[in-house]
Amino acid sequence: MIEFQNVSVLYPGTTEPALQDVNVTFKRGEFVCVLGKSGAGKSTFIRCINGLQPVSEGSIKWENKSLADMSNKENLEVRQKTGMIFQHFNLIPRMSVVQNILTGLFGYKKSYENLIGLFNSTERQYALEAIQQVELTVEPTRRVENLSGGQKQRVAIARALVQNPKVFLGDEPVASLDPGTAERIFQLLKETHVKRNLVSIINVHDVVLAKKFATRIIALKNGKLVFDGVPEKFDDLMYAEIYNY
């Protein structure tokens, strides 16, 4: 359903491409972990998928339609059905848990409704259900900035859930959490993934987590795809190869 065809990305002002001739296809139901050391191109890879980062060469196709050929409106629709979570959570400070979660609906609504905060009871219900699904126990009216890292990431996941996503993207979503919390967040991602039958593509630097949860692992090195296969096949040799040991 998502297809990379000879994708390269060259950032302006650099000589080495951040992604180089990447070909890969993702299908519904796959839980993909992307490995690679820092600077390998993982963030660039993830951000290309929903068009946050335009590609320099090649194309990325959603249901056989290239992102580059889509209208602005179609591009926004792609992002609407793509939930994305980040290393630093990227919540909106000074807004409450439930307000943050409702921003996940922005893509579906008219500008003036978003502007004045016009959400009907069904939409508010979605938000409350999302809070339950991510097992958040804090007051929905609490401001997000003093929550713990794990709680913040749960809010971010809830924000992605109200989008009713078909695809889940994660750019190192557990990199700033302690190992226990990281594993619980991954557990939550995996459960949601299964329940909603999504495509999930998530960057991690923790190989153990990747091997535990992924149905498929891909690895990047210097912007090139150097591994693509089931977790069992990602062995110590491969590990040494991508981390340069």
Added chain:
Amino acid sequence: MVWFKRSQFFVFLCLIVVIGMCMRITEFDVSKFKDFQNMGDFLSKWFPMNTESLPYLFQESLLTIAIAFLGSLFGLIIGLPLSFLAARNTSNNRLMYGVTRFFLSFMRSVPEFVFGLILLTTLGLGPFPAVIAIVLHNIGVLGKLISELIEAADKGPMEAMRAVGAKKWIGNLFAILPQIWPNVLSQFFYRFEVAIRTSLILGLIGGGGIGQQLFIHFKTFQYQLVSVDVLLIMVMVILVDYIGGKIREKVI
């Protein structure tokens, strides 16, 4: 003298020369204070205060506050959207960015007093041109300040708003405004304070309010009213400072 480099001595020397020159052209001369006695005599004429006119002068003070408040608030309301066009990370294109930046710089570089003089010719005397003069200058000042706050904002939330498929302007607004809001309010109250002082000056060119009263009373040697004017002005500035501080505390 390990703390200083030779080049720093040179800078220091230059500074001395510049200070000397500035003192010369400003006729800076502390010995002139030997006539301090005169000042005392003069100030004694201010008392007792003429409290009969207090209600009227109080009204004029309210007019000054109204001029300053509307001037800075409308400046904020117009400057805020412009600041999004004048910030590199939220502007739609380079041209829009450049044009808005230039416009804001221009508005900022024209003092309220000059706007006031120009508006006099079309709007006549009175508080209205004073309000407009303050609005125009504050569009430039607040627009520039806020655009800098926008450029310094954390871009994480912006990225998140792009990722949910929000329209660009809605995403920018929600990602950035909550981040910069306390600072925006701070700047607003500071500009409000400044606007009070400005509207006193605009009283000189017929802008109305307590500033104009002070000017008239001074010119007509009614020093017992001048003292009331000065007192009201001081109370006003302190009050605005205090209330502004309280509101800022609440928001942060």
